[in-house]
Amino acid sequence: MRDAFIDCLVELAEVRDDVFLITGDLGFGVLDEYAERFPGQYLNVGVAEQNMTGVAAGLALEGFRVFTYSIANFTTLRCLEQIRNDVCYHDASVTVVSVGGGFGYGALGMSHHATEDLSIMRAMPQIKIMVPGDDYETVESTKYLAEQTGPSYLRLERGSVKLAAVEESNFNYGKARLLRPGSSLTVFCSGGLTEIAVEVADKLLKLDITLRVHSVSALKVMDVQAIRDAAEQTHGIITLEENTLLGGLGSAIAEVCMDEGIAPKTFKRLGLGDTFSSVVGSQDYLRHFYGIGAASLEKTVTTILGGVK
């Protein structure tokens, strides 16, 4: 997703002289083309994210469409108040980009695990939040946000995510994109966990289980109709996120259910508990270890459906 984002930004900068990329001294080898081709629309501010975000607000208020870029929590938590006061309160057109959402930098340790960012950013007034589920959604999200005024947050996987047998023309901001049709249960997921949801859905076909899978790329605008349909047409809803359960995707969908009077037959949230990820390892390993991997999802599905039967 990182490369898809940068490639998209290069294309945008080719036709727009207001697009401006600021990095907090990260992006080795991936920002070179952008930096060389658009030096007037590029800045490496050094390892100084508070200043990066303040400078971004200043540039945006003077007419630039700014993207701040770093990994994991550095673009968000380190400079949270700058995002709140300088960017959001001023409705500044800054997109905060975090690469390596969740366990993308799994072996690097807790400091590099972005596992609360979505909850925290969800609480931020006026900011749009996008968590693309694959490279296609990454490009569409980037293009969409570049056209918007005001603040936004874009959380990206470090690696590429390409989903098999999925339509790539149905991106619609605020709509839960259908990745697999089904009537057994519905999985709403965000980010690179789409890969796991699709993998499990395909595997369970052998058991005559059809898992409906939606990618929820916009976390501030919930697709109420898709949630209502899931509740009415399938045996329940599972949410899957690489983020704490405290305030992320699962919380957002639960809120919609309560607010809209939607009562799914079963409801289960898969995400991280109220704990730090002190174990390290590959992203796959950590997803498995913390209960958001394929095995956990599969077990959750079969357990729920076993109960239904």
Add this chain to the structure above:
Amino acid sequence: MNSQQLAKSVRKHVVQMTSAGGSSHVGSALSIADLLAVLYTTMNVYPDDPSNSKRDRFILSKGHAGAAVYAVLAESGFFPVEWLKTHYQDGSLLSGHVSHKGIPGVEFSTGSLGHGLSVAAGMSLAAKRKNETFQTYAVLSDGELDEGSNWEAILFAAHHKLANLTAIVDYNKLQSLRSTELTLALEPLVDKLQAFGWQVIEMDGHDHEDIKKSLAADSGEKPKFLVAHTTKGKGVSFMENEVLWHYRSADKVELALALEELGE
């Protein structure tokens, strides 16, 4: 209105506004009255067209002295002086810490310290990249320099040779609880700022001619840092150099005394 008259008006408004609102920071606002008065009679500003792209940008990073900014803007014609009576009142837009929402002429909202200089640097960089000629000014407090984010911005502005940026520190040497030197020593401040690559000029922050001369000084390719030696509470004898007036506002008797000293 000349800068001396403007400063006097700002001071009167500030003591009245903070007294009526029972709000803090009257000492901080009085400390920068002369700086603001000179700036708003020197900068390119357009009271009838506040967002004119040619305007110079001004950010009060020490947002707690917002009453002084509201006062100088009202007296400069950005909005009716009557609005000042709503400061700190229920339903008012004129918050204790300066806010831009619905208030013509306020460039940027602050209140949490250590934000303004980075934003000002971003505006200065934008002007450079777009070949625009406006200047950007940021007024900081001395206690505010405790915030590490300022030093990120100080490194940044020098590195990018933001000669169109002027930072002014209101160096009254008193912060929230006691003196800056006893809290977190800034000295030798001038040496520090010079070592960071800025053109540094010390001035008397209450001497209008000195302020004008310092604002006009050429800094070559460097950003300019004006170290304004000031007195917290300046203009009201019993408020001067007293940390109490970082918190207290004048009661009716004190207000009358203050206004008398300020020449009413």
